[in-house]
Amino acid sequence: MKKIKNLKEFSTSADRFEGANLLCPGCAHSIIVREVLNATNDDLILAASTGCLEVCTAVYPYTSWDASWIHIGFENGSTAVAGAEAMYKALKTKGRLKQPDRVPKFVAFGGDGATYDIGFQWISGCFERGHNMMYVCLDNEVYANTGGQRSSSTPIGSSATTSPAGRTSYGEKMNKKDMVAIMAAHGAPYVAQVAPNKWKDMVAKIQKGFAAEGPVYINAMSACTTEWKFSPEDTIAVSDLATDSLVFPLYEIVNGTELNITYRPKNIIPVRDYLGAQGRFKHLFTKQYEYLIDEWQTRVDAKWVQLQRREEARV
Amino acid sequence: MAESMELRDIEVWDGNFAAAQALRQAQVDVVAAYPITPSTAIVEGYANFKANGYVDGEFVMVESEHAAMSGCIGAAAAGGRVATATSSQGYALMVETLYSASGMRLPIVLNVVNRALGAPLNVNCDHSDMYLGRDSGWIQLNAYNPQHAYDLNFIAFKVSEDHDVRLPAMVHQDGFLSSHTAQGVHTLSDEVAYNFVGEYQPMNDMLDLDHPVTHGVQTEEDWHYEHKARQHHALMSKVLPKIQEAFDAFETLSGRRYNIVETHQMDDADIAVVCMGTSVETAMEVVNELRATGIKAGVVGIRVIRPWPLEQIADALKNVKAIGALDRSSPNGAMGMLYNEVAGTLFNAGVQTILTDYVYGLGGRDLTKAHLVQIFNDLKANMDAGKPTTPLQQFIGLRGPKLSFF
Numbered sequence: 001m002k003k004i005k006n007l008k009e010f011s012t013s014a015d016r017f018e019g020a021n022l023l024c025p026g027c028a029h030s031i032i033v034r035e036v037l038n039a040t041n042d043d044l045i046l047a048a049s050t051g052c053l054e055v056c057t058a059v060y061p062y063t064s065w066d067a068s069w070i071h072i073g074f075e076n077g078s079t080a081v082a083g084a085e086a087m088y089k090a091l092k093t094k095g096r097l098k099q100p101d102r103v104p105k106f107v108a109f110g111g112d113g114a115t116y117d118i119g120f121q122w123i124s125g126c127f128e129r130g131h132n133m134m135y136v137c138l139d140n141e142v143y144a145n146t147g148g149q150r151s152s153s154t155p156i157g158s159s160a161t162t163s164p165a166g167r168t169s170y171g172e173k174m175n176k177k178d179m180v181a182i183m184a185a186h187g188a189p190y191v192a193q194v195a196p197n198k199w200k201d202m203v204a205k206i207q208k209g210f211a212a213e214g215p216v217y218i219n220a221m222s223a224c225t226t227e228w229k230f231s232p233e234d235t236i237a238v239s240d241l242a243t244d245s246l247v248f249p250l251y252e253i254v255n256g257t258e259l260n261i262t263y264r265p266k267n268i269i270p271v272r273d274y275l276g277a278q279g280r281f282k283h284l285f286t287k288q289y290e291y292l293i294d295e296w297q298t299r300v301d302a303k304w305v306q307l308q309r310r311e312e313a314r315v
Numbered sequence: 316m317a318e319s320m321e322l323r324d325i326e327v328w329d330g331n332f333a334a335a336q337a338l339r340q341a342q343v344d345v346v347a348a349y350p351i352t353p354s355t356a357i358v359e360g361y362a363n364f365k366a367n368g369y370v371d372g373e374f375v376m377v378e379s380e381h382a383a384m385s386g387c388i389g390a391a392a393a394g395g396r397v398a399t400a401t402s403s404q405g406y407a408l409m410v411e412t413l414y415s416a417s418g419m420r421l422p423i424v425l426n427v428v429n430r431a432l433g434a435p436l437n438v439n440c441d442h443s444d445m446y447l448g449r450d451s452g453w454i455q456l457n458a459y460n461p462q463h464a465y466d467l468n469f470i471a472f473k474v475s476e477d478h479d480v481r482l483p484a485m486v487h488q489d490g491f492l493s494s495h496t497a498q499g500v501h502t503l504s505d506e507v508a509y510n511f512v513g514e515y516q517p518m519n520d521m522l523d524l525d526h527p528v529t530h531g532v533q534t535e536e537d538w539h540y541e542h543k544a545r546q547h548h549a550l551m552s553k554v555l556p557k558i559q560e561a562f563d564a565f566e567t568l569s570g571r572r573y574n575i576v577e578t579h580q581m582d583d584a585d586i587a588v589v590c591m592g593t594s595v596e597t598a599m600e601v602v603n604e605l606r607a608t609g610i611k612a613g614v615v616g617i618r619v620i621r622p623w624p625l626e627q628i629a630d631a632l633k634n635v636k637a638i639g640a641l642d643r644s645s646p647n648g649a650m651g652m653l654y655n656e657v658a659g660t661l662f663n664a665g666v667q668t669i670l671t672d673y674v675y676g677l678g679g680r681d682l683t684k685a686h687l688v689q690i691f692n693d694l695k696a697n698m699d700a701g702k703p704t705t706p707l708q709q710f711i712g713l714r715g716p717k718l719s720f721f
Contacts, residue, residue, distance in 0.1 A: 063532065068522070070531050073412065076412070082375070084522070086345045104524060
């Protein structure tokens with residue numbers, strides 16, 4: 001396993017994802033991808049589903065990837081990597097690998113649309129079959145690549161272009177789908193929620209994931225400057241608000257049952273501070289809709305209690 | 316190492332098992348599949364070979380046909396021999412990924428056991444699924460019986476994996492009529508079959524860890540057009556000569572001759588039908604009987620559907636005075652696809668003739684010898700009159716009031 005001393009060394013080591021890409025300034029995707037790739041020195045076989053990451057990093061005749069990479073469609077990044085992993089196993093059995101002493105890791109990236117919605121069946125299939133792969137969801141809670149439509153990851157009260165806030169609507173009506181719990185329920189050996197601002201926590205989880213045998217799911221909170229509506233320089237600050245308010249609690253689930261909370265904020269900040277930092281929740285700070293802020297806080301508190309109980313009970 | 320299997324010179328196989336045997340003998344590295352009637356037995360056969368040590372590739376039982384082709388694409392990009400099978404609704408679910416496979420220039424062999432598309436739901440044969448994917452950039456070969464289904468799989472691997480081609484290939488056969496009908500199939504030994512296909516030589520393989528590659532990039536108006544044009548150019552200019560080469564080599568190996576366009580009694584034919592699948596052999600029978608009564612009838616069987624063999628088809632039909640194009644798919648608001656393609660081919664070749672469109676056999680309805688006799692009688696009447704005397708488009712073997720158009 002790769003040893004990492006400090007952030008400076010980490011950020012410059014084994015750079016297989018080039019800074020030359022078309023992602024928005026302040027996009028957390030590039031930070032997360034670099035953290036995932038730099039967590040290992042192993043060879044990597046990568047896939048991406050259609051989405052911001054894909055369209056911004058492989059625009060012919062250029063590529064931002066210095067590792068083998070494939071994109072097929074919006075829904076099947078997981079299965080593309082599963083197919084490559086099957087080929088690796090076949091060629092290993094047949095003794096036809098070009099570099100038989102090197103063991104590549106197989107990783108698929110998808111946004112929340114590709115993960116929570118259109119690609120859900122494919123991911124579920126891959127996990128049921130037990131492919132030796134890591135699936136990383138870059139969860140920015142919105143269809144950002146197509147211009148800000150709601151997904152089943154979009155949180156309640158968020159204003160998205162297909163669930164806009166207006167005179168008679170506070171925006172998105174549904175609660176965010178609990179993808180982490182669903183993937184853990186597949187019995188995956190390792191499932192974790194991570195955030196780019198907590199890089200040491202992220203690296204530890206990615207390394208655990210790569211060490212596991214079987215399908216690994218990583219849900220990475222990816223603050224979206226364009227759709228969450230904050231300034232590009234505030235990505236990490238907004239991410240800090242998310243993890244310190246416990247809107248995005250950081251935890252892992254091992255073998256579907258053993259839940260460990262991996263970050264406990266010293267000072268838990270109010271959810272109001274997280275919501276107030278983003279334009280997508282601006283309308284919640286009006287007389288008409290402000291009751292939702294209290295509901296948000298109640299729900300986040302309840303989730304935190306539930307996670308702690310699960311951690312304690314080992315279920 | 317996979318165990319080899321002793322085969323008799325002639326085995327009694329149906330089309331599905333013949334295709335499964337070909338996948339085994341080609342020693343496919345990855346099969347990712349989802350079952351659908353009537354092609355299910357191909358992947359069941361492969362699974363059985365795997366369970367009994369006759370193949371040492373990976374068999375991935377995915378959760379849908381879309382995932383089957385997605386897995387095949389990932390596996391092919393990783394660098395190895397890849398195949399699967401499907402039919403009908405499964406094929407329809409796969410269509411998006413068919414374009415990805417051909418656009419990425421990945422060799423994959425897909426056995427398509429042709430079946431109707433719902434609604435109404437129907438498990439039996441027609442060519443609706445084949446027609447659905449005809450513009451997807453795949454090489455499409457057509458088997459008329461289990462022997463062809465076996466042999467054409469080897470041809471498909473050989474052409475598809477050729478470095479000058481690098482395009483995926485389908486082997487079509489008729490659902491139930493070929494897939495579930497057992498016949499004597501002349502076999503190749505495991506060694507001879509494998510040597511014909513050859514060891515897979517990867518190109519731009521993702522698993523070459525020293526040379527990373529990027530597959531499936533984005534192109535907009537600046538490059539997309541050039542990519543699609545090059546893909547089309549490869550289909551149009553490179554594939555037919557390679558298929559011909561493979562057919563010749565296969566004849567040397569097995570004594571069995573395949574042609575890009577199959578003709579029967581066409582040297583002096585006045586009237587002819589153009590068709591695909593099992594109806595080609597029925598039409599040959601009918602032609603033999605008509606010849607005995609002095610009617611100069613012939614059959615043109617399409618062997619290579621894509622790329623469309625313009626020159627060979629025009630050449631086969633250039634002296635024919637009345638032609639019937641037999642379409643086994645609902646035209647849904649137009650003339651049939653086969654009619655349109657034959658018409659365009661003849662027009663460009665300057666062939667003046669009378670061409671009519673016969674829709675037949677949808678959802679597994681029989682095309683009988685009597686139907687074909689009626690079609691040839693129509694064609695003869697058209698020839699004798701020197702002009703169309705029958706409707707331009709007719710539905711053959713339909714219950715109730717006769718439907719015809721134009």
